[in-house]
Each structure stands twice: as structure tokens, then as C-alpha cells.
Amino acid sequence: MDKCHINIAVLEPSTLLYEGLSTMLLKTHHHYYFYRFADLEELSSMCEGTNFDIIVVNPSMVQNKQKAFIRIKRKMPKVFWMALLYSYYDNELLNLFDTILSVTDAPENMLACFEKACISCRCAVEQGKNKLLSDREIEVLVALTKGLTNKEIADLMNISVHTVMTHRKNIIEKTGLHSLPALTMYALSKKLISFDS
Amino acid sequence: MADLVIENPSFLLLLEHFGMETALNDISIGHLCKQYRVNTPVFLLLCNLYNGFFPQRKDLNPEQYSLPDLIKYLKSSHRFYTSEKYPQIQNYIIQLHRTQRPEDIKQLENFFGEYFQEVLEHLAYEEEVVFPYCNQLLQGKKPGNNNEGQHAFCSTEYRDHHTDIETKLVDLKNLLLKHLSLDGDFILKRKMLNALIELENDLYIHSQAEELVLLPLLERLELKERNG
Numbered sequence: 413m414d415k416c417h418i419n420i421a422v423l424e425p426s427t428l429l430y431e432g433l434s435t436m437l438l439k440t441h442h443h444y445y446f447y448r449f450a451d452l453e454e455l456s457s458m459c460e461g462t463n464f465d466i467i468v469v470n471p472s473m474v475q476n477k478q479k480a481f482i483r484i485k486r487k488m489p490k491v492f493w494m495a496l497l498y499s500y501y502d503n504e505l506l507n508l509f510d511t512i513l514s515v516t517d518a519p520e521n522m523l524a525c526f527e528k529a530c531i532s533c534r535c536a537v538e539q540g541k542n543k544l545l546s547d548r549e550i551e552v553l554v555a556l557t558k559g560l561t562n563k564e565i566a567d568l569m570n571i572s573v574h575t576v577m578t579h580r581k582n583i584i585e586k587t588g589l590h591s592l593p594a595l596t597m598y599a600l601s602k603k604l605i606s607f608d609s
Numbered sequence: 610m611a612d613l614v615i616e617n618p619s620f621l622l623l624l625e626h627f628g629m630e631t632a633l634n635d636i637s638i639g640h641l642c643k644q645y646r647v648n649t650p651v652f653l654l655l656c657n658l659y660n661g662f663f664p665q666r667k668d669l670n671p672e673q674y675s676l677p678d679l680i681k682y683l684k685s686s687h688r689f690y691t692s693e694k695y696p697q698i699q700n701y702i703i704q705l706h707r708t709q710r711p712e713d714i715k716q717l718e719n720f721f722g723e724y725f726q727e728v729l730e731h732l733a734y735e736e737e738v739v740f741p742y743c744n745q746l747l748q749g750k751k752p753g754n755n756n757e758g759q760h761a762f763c764s765t766e767y768r769d770h771h772t773d774i775e776t777k778l779v780d781l782k783n784l785l786l787k788h789l790s791l792d793g794d795f796i797l798k799r800k801m802l803n804a805l806i807e808l809e810n811d812l813y814i815h816s817q818a819e820e821l822v823l824l825p826l827l828e829r830l831e832l833k834e835r836n837g
Binding site: 453454457458462587588589590591593594596597598600601602607 | 661662663665712713716717719720723776777779780781783784787788789790
């Protein structure tokens with residue numbers, strides 16, 4: 413699927429800043445869609461229904477709520493997180509973001525930052541499209557369809573259980589299939605296993 | 610109301626779930642609800658869900674939202690799944706026999722059969738345990754005292770059920786869309802995918818209605834009950 417528009421969520425209490433930011437971005441040729449949120453709770457309640465690409469946050473909205481913020485971040489792993497600063501915050505807080513913008517930055521630099529974020533979003537989409545499983549992933553898949561546990565697969569392939577888990581995660585990501593019966597059907601249709609086995 | 614349906618055709622299903630006539634003229638939501646004696650806040654809440662807006666927990670007041678109307682909606686959508694949507698998909702799979710190798714279809718049939726069974730079990734659980742429990746609460750009976758088993762359902766378990774049902778449906782959709790080549794059965798494949806997507810959308814709204822509306826309302830009622 414071609415991704416032609418970018419969904420941007422903004423957590424910024426100042427209307428002036430929000431309007432300024434959106435007006436500036438809308439002047440570019442990108443299709444940006446803006447969603448404004450009053451607080452983290454509101455964002456969290458919306459995050460499952462909408463696919464946000466970039467989320468711009470005033471760090472004051474996250475201060476003292478780091479745990480809740482990290483939870484939300486985990487729920488939206490593909491989002492590019494930007495902090496929008498106009499006062500000082502300590503590094504521990506700022507490290508939670510992918511990039512940091514300051515209101516005093518030149519408009520060109522700000523736009524370039526968004527441009528970069530868009531590219532990284534697109535790359536993530538492109539990477540997801542990579543459909544073929546690697547040889548090791550196929551080995552794990554075949555073992556899974558035979559009913560082996562993670563530990564058994566790890567022993568069989570001489571790798572750690574952690575690596576098996578990583579392979580499994582990649583298999584799910586690449587095939588879009590989560591359940592074992594579905595994966596078995598996939599393996600059958602790609603002739604990775606036969607009916608007899 | 611008609612404008613809403615034109616904007617988002619899935620509202621037709623919502624109307625159907627409430628048994629509402631679709632010759633809407635220019636009738637407003639308020640009027641429609643009055644005419645069919647449906648609690649307007651519940652109807653609006655579901656409209657919002659269909660449009661992708663989720664309610665905030667703090668806004669859910671059991672006095673304002675009619676639980677029986679919500680249950681009516683949920684029960685009607687159960688009927689829609691069991692007597693319309695799933696049989697429709699099952700029927701498509703049977704039709705595949707005409708053009709596909711039996712061993713390929715067998716797997717798909719098994720997968721779908723097991724999945725359908727799981728869904729039926731979950732729906733039966735809701736009808737037999739969850740909804741009667743709601744009714745008891747509404748009638749002011751203290752549940753749990755007379756039947757310990759009734760209190761056994763908890764929200765996390767409930768959520769897991771839903772996630773499982775949705776995940777398998779996504780798997781089925783992905784299998785058809787990305788991996789299985791049904792040579793020569795283009796039209797059937799499209800019909801099946803359309804049916805799956807419609808089902809997926811409605812199931813999603815359904816589970817959101819249960820998790821974000823029904824459960825919080827229940828919890829508030831329970832709290833009220835406990836505090837006398």
C-alpha cells in the first residue's frame with residue numbers, strides 16, 4: 413500500500429503554537445493530517461483506532477508521567493516521537509524522544525526534521541513489505557508446525573531461546589500470521605512442509 | 610441520520626442491530642431513537658465507536674446509559690455473526706471445492722471450523738453468563754451470593770477472548786490476501802475477503818463496545834451495589 417499521507421498527533425497546550433506548527437507544515441507539499449490532544453489519556457484512548465506516524469509532544473505533558481508515556485510508546489512502536497521545546501527539561505526526559513525541536517529553530521530546519529521523520533516512517537512501511545522469510549526463519553517455522561516448543565527449537569538449531577523468539581517475531585511480522593494453524597497453512601501452501609509430515 | 614449513513618455505510622448495520630427502519634427521510638438521531646425507544650446516549654456512543662471515537666471511562670455514567678439497550682445491540686450482533694456472517698463465509702469455502710484441490714481446502718476448512726467453534730463458545734459464554742449477570746445487577750440482586758460461578762468472569766479474561774478471536778480473523782484474511790493463491794477463483798476470493806473485512810470491522814466495534822462501555826458500566830454498577 414502506498415502511503416501518501418502522514419498522520420500527525422500534537423500534544424501541545426498552546427493553541428498559538430499548535431496553529432503555527434500546523435499552518436507551517438500545511439504549506440509544504442506533503443499531505444499532513446493533524447489531530448490535537450489535550451493530554452496523554454486522550455491520546456492513549458485514541459491510539460488504537462488511528463495510525464499515527466509522527467507525534468509531537470510538549471515535554472511538560474509527559475513530565476512526572478514517564479511510566480504512562482513509556483506504556484503508550486510501547487503500544488505504538490512505529491511512531492516517530494518529537495519533543496517540542498520552549499523551556500529546559502532534563503536529558504532523562506528528552507531521551508524518551510526520537511528527536512527534539514525547539515520553538516526557536518529556523519523554520520527550514522523544523523521542516524527538514526519532519527521530512528526526515530516522514531522518510532523513516534516510509535522506510536518502516538517498506539521494510540514491512542519484505543515478504544520472504546530467511547532460511548533460519550523457515551527452519552523455525554517448520555519446527556513450529558511440528559509442534560516443537562521454543563526450548564526444543566533452540567536446542568535443535570543450537571541457538572538461544574531468545575533468538576528463537578526473535579525469529580518468531582519476524583515470521584509474524586513478515587507473514588502477518590499469528591496463530592499456529594494459520595502458519596501451518598502458510599507453510600503448506602509454500603511447500604515448506606508436506607501433508608505427511 | 611441519513612447523512613451519517615451516507616458518510617459511513619457501516620451505520621446500516623448499526624440500524625439493523627436496533628431493528629430500525631432504513632427509510633430515514635430527514636429524521637434526526639434524537640427522533641429516530643424516540644421512535645424506536647432506544648436510549649439516545651447509548652446509540653450516540655455506538656455511532657461514535659463506528660466512526661472511530663472511543664469513550665472516556667470517566668464519562669460513562671450508568672444512570673445515563675441504558676444497559677438493556679446496549680445488551681440488545683450486542684445480542685443482535687451475535688445473531689448477525691452466527692446466522693449470517695459465519696455461514697456466509699463457510700458457504701464460500703464450500704464453493705471453493707469446485708475449483709481447488711481438496712487437500713488445500715481441507716486445511717482452510719479445518720482452520721475456519723475450529724475458529725468458528727471458538728467464536729460460538731465465546732458468544733454462548735456471553736449470552737449465558739455475562740448478560741444474565743448484567744440483568745441481575747440491574748434488578749438490584751446481589752450477584753455472586755447465590756451463584757459463585759457467576760462472578761468468575763473478569764475483564765482481563767474477557768479481553769483475551771476477544772483478542773484471540775480477532776487475531777485468528779486477521780490471520781485468515783492475511784492468508785487469503787497474501788499467501789494462498791486460489792487459481793481461477795478470483796470472484797469468490799473477493800467475496801470472501803469482503804465478507805471477512807466486514808466481519809472484522811463489526812467484531813472490532815463489538816468488542817470495543819463490550820470492553821470500553823459494557824465493562825466500565827458493569828464495574829460502576831457493581832461498586833454501587835456493594836456500597837448499598
